[in-house]
Amino acid sequence: MNEMASSRSNSALEERLAEVEAAYVAANPSSLAAHLAATRPLPGGNTRSILHFSPFPLTFAKGEGCRLHDLDGHELTDFLGEYSAGLFGHSEPVIEAAITEALADGIVLGGPNRYEATLAETICARFPSIDQVRFTNSGTEANLLALAAARLATGRQAVMVMEGGYHGGVLYFGQHKSPLNVAGPWVFGIYNDIEATSAVIEREAHGLAAILIEPMLGAGGGICAEPAFLAMLRGSCDRHGIVLIFDEVMTSRMSHGGLQTRLGIIPDMTTLGKYLGGGLSFGAFGGKAKLMERFDPRRPDAVSHAGTFNNNVLSMAAGLAAATRVSTAERLDDLWAAGEELRAGLNALAQARDVPIQVLGTGSILGFHFQRGPIRRPQDVWPTDPLAARIQADLYALLHLSLIESGCYIARRGYVTLSLPMGDADIARLPAAFDAFLERHGPVIADYA
Numbered sequence: 441m442n443e444m445a446s447s448r449s450n451s452a453l454e455e456r457l458a459e460v461e462a463a464y465v466a467a468n469p470s471s472l473a474a475h476l477a478a479t480r481p482l483p484g485g486n487t488r489s490i491l492h493f494s495p496f497p498l499t500f501a502k503g504e505g506c507r508l509h510d511l512d513g514h515e516l517t518d519f520l521g522e523y524s525a526g527l528f529g530h531s532e533p534v535i536e537a538a539i540t541e542a543l544a545d546g547i548v549l550g551g552p553n554r555y556e557a558t559l560a561e562t563i564c565a566r567f568p569s570i571d572q573v574r575f576t577n578s579g580t581e582a583n584l585l586a587l588a589a590a591r592l593a594t595g596r597q598a599v600m601v602m603e604g605g606y607h608g609g610v611l612y613f614g615q616h617k618s619p620l621n622v623a624g625p626w627v628f629g630i631y632n633d634i635e636a637t638s639a640v641i642e643r644e645a646h647g648l649a650a651i652l653i654e655p656m657l658g659a660g661g662g663i664c665a666e667p668a669f670l671a672m673l674r675g676s677c678d679r680h681g682i683v684l685i686f687d688e689v690m691t692s693r694m695s696h697g698g699l700q701t702r703l704g705i706i707p708d709m710t711t712l713g714k715y716l717g718g719g720l721s722f723g724a725f726g727g728k729a730k731l732m733e734r735f736d737p738r739r740p741d742a743v744s745h746a747g748t749f750n751n752n753v754l755s756m757a758a759g760l761a762a763a764t765r766v767s768t769a770e771r772l773d774d775l776w777a778a779g780e781e782l783r784a785g786l787n788a789l790a791q792a793r794d795v796p797i798q799v800l801g802t803g804s805i806l807g808f809h810f811q812r813g814p815i816r817r818p819q820d821v822w823p824t825d826p827l828a829a830r831i832q833a834d835l836y837a838l839l840h841l842s843l844i845e846s847g848c849y850i851a852r853r854g855y856v857t858l859s860l861p862m863g864d865a866d867i868a869r870l871p872a873a874f875d876a877f878l879e880r881h882g883p884v885i886a887d888y889a
């Protein structure tokens with residue numbers, strides 16, 4: 441957000457947005473009615489904050505392949521992909537068959553089932569940092585448990601996270617840190633700032649149990665960690681006996697062995713989630729055997745890691761089928777390449793029309809930003825005052841509702857993922873819709889971004 445933008449009113453932009461919002465309201469009466477009905481039992485009609493957007497979210501009736509159908513009968517291409525958990529789309533036959541077969545044999549067995557150890561074996565074989573793994577119900581839980589394991593192993597309490605990092609609903613360290621966060625003590629690094637972050641590590645090392653980092657900021661807009669920054673963290677952790685944890689809840693889809701394999705930097709522990717349950721609820725944390733061994737219940741000094749649904753039959757069966765028979769190394773590499781090509785194409789469109797928008801990310805996760813110039817740290821895109829924040833929110837709303845109108849469902853914050861069922865023609869819908877958006881609104885955006 442440049443200074444010129446924040447020193448003026450945003451009335452032209454507000455007018456544009458009002459037009460697009462009015463069209464959205466007119467096109468979606470059933471979703472509006474569903475939203476209004478939901479506001480009685482659910483605060484704001486919502487049970488997962490990120491799914492709310494103004495003026496009201498679409499309610500979906502059905503998903504099929506990479507398509508969504510909303511209550512008003514629109515068909516949209518699903519470029520949100522359930523914030524990356526929807527890697528397999530909505531009707532992958534191999535996963536559907538695995539779920540059906542598992543259902544037939546009972547789902548709350550109260551003991552180990554015939555899927556979990558094989559899924560664990562598959563995950564250990566894929567991720568170089570994982571000798572042993574435990575399952576959880578969500579990525580949030582996986583991170584909480586990985587931090588607990590690091591504290592146990594080191595006898596230290598503090599954890600370094602990055603300003604702008606997101607590790608779950610109670611582990612959110614954005615510009616405005618969540619009041620729902622669990623207690624620290626937290627120490628903050630600055631993403632991709634080697635000098636500042638290594639100085640903090642050197643100062644705090646004696647009390648640091650872990651450094652927890654996303655190798656690409658997912659919620660933070662697709663900013664990628666630079667290899668030299670991760671290498672600095674790796675070296676510092678080795679020197680000071682700090683546990684380096686990569687949160688690959690989103691980025692593990694970037695290759696068969698996650699983004700860590702693509703980058704060649706291997707952490708001590710890795711947390712996983714999202715698509716690895718085949719589209720069902722899932723989380724996992726794993727690492728070197730010496731960090732995981734205290735979870736062995738046969739040991740006299742074992743720690744108890746509870747969770748009624750840790751090995752729930754449906755997630756285990758769906759995850760196993762997905763990992764072994766759908767998300768092959770080759771398909772993940774192809775999807776990564778498709779994402780790189782899409783990102784380059786979107787950036788070329790913005791440049792060709794001289795509109796100050798850039799798309800960040802890596803592989804099949806992309807993030808739109810209304811800004812020219814390099815973006816290396818989350819702070820580079822944080823609004824500097826309330827008006828700048830309002831303009832930024834309006835720009836994202838304009839993009840979001842315009843793309844929905846063109847049949848492309850993305851996240852309000854400009855977040856996009858690709859999924860395996862997408863063919864070239866499906867992916868091509870996004871650049872076409874984006875170009876129409878640039879043509880219609882580009883001049884107004886240029887005044888504000």
Ligand SMILES: Cc1ncc(COP(=O)(O)O)c(C=O)c1O
Pocket residue numbers: 523577578579580581583606607608609654658659687688689690713714722723
């Ligand atoms: C990087 C990262 N870590 C952790 C989480 C939390 O996962 P869950 O929503 O399954 O708790 C997310 C969710 O978006 C995430 O993006």
